[in-house]
Amino acid sequence: MLQAGPTVTPILAFALATIPDVAGIRTLYGFAADIADSDVAEFALQRQRARSGEDGMPLHLQRIVAISWTLRLGDEIACHTGGDANTDEAALLQALFDQVAQHAPCVTSWSGAAFALPLLRYRALINGLTLPPHWSAEDTTQSGLAPLPYATVPLDDMARLCGFPALPVVAGGTPWEAYRAGRLGEIRARCDIEAMATYLLFLRDRLVQGTLGTADYHDSVAQARGWVGRQAAPHWRDFLAAWSSTQG
Known part of the structure; x- marks a missing residue:
């Protein structure tokens, strides 16, 4: 050490x-379990683009993987x-x-x-x-x-x-x-x-x-x-x- x-x-x-916090997005927007993770993440990305004109996930919806x-x-x-x-x-x-x-x-x-x-x-x-x-x-x-x-x-x-x-x-x-x-x-x-x-x-x-x-x-x-x-x-x-x- x-x-x-x-x-x-x-x-x-x-x-x-980081990657999209798919579980968090599901919690906030009520996606059914049979909706694919990729579609859930894409929804959040499209929503962010519409709201701010920016690509990328909002900070609170990014999950740390490393x-x-x-x-x-x-x-x-x-x-x-x-x-x-x-x-x-x-x-x-x-x-x-x-x-x-x-x-x-x-x-x-x-x-x-x-x-x-x-x-x-x-x-x-x-x-x-x-x-x-x-x-x-x-x-x-x-x-x-x-x-x-x-x-x-x-x-x-x-x-x-x-x-x-x-x-x-x-x-x-x-x-x-x-x-x-x-x-x-x-x-x-x-x-x-x-x-x-x-x-x-x-x-x-x-x-x-x-x-x-x-x-x-x-x-x-x-x-x-x-x-x-x-x-x-x-x-x-x-x-x-x-x-x-x-x-x-």
Whole structure:
């Protein structure tokens, strides 16, 4: 188990993968049991387009199927995806909350203020879970939360523009399509990479803000790259191969 250094604030960068909350949509709109899940989800998507002109499911109707986090504790770093393919949403959430409660890290996510953090609160409410200490605070500077303020920019675009590898593409186009095809492992693997990319961009953001020196930035990136290089999973091997051809 990773142990935090005595003077270094831990960093936890997390990523989420979601699908339509079909059970929730059925509850709200009274669909009969014989209506296919795909039709239930499509109804909610069409309703959202009609109401707001936007694609995508409302936050409260997105169910989390994967949570990954990159955790930096002093001289150690590792990336984890909570649970396994059979772990339910409540247990996935609790695994993340336990990490935050245990290590009291600086917590960051990509476009977290607009997406990830409110989504976590909604799903915690639905599942009846207790948020980590201080997460209910409105002032993120006092709660250990440091979401990256780039909600309008795709994570993949910014990672590539900063010289880091592109994120893997989920076959079929969306997590929902992959999930329906039984490819949750593929979703979890991409979530892993998103958590690492978020951590790398968090380091770059701190470099830009002047809170992380150039030498420390390069050392931290090298530390992350070293961890990736020690992993045997195919998605990490692919990520490392792509990283070798970039400048990040």
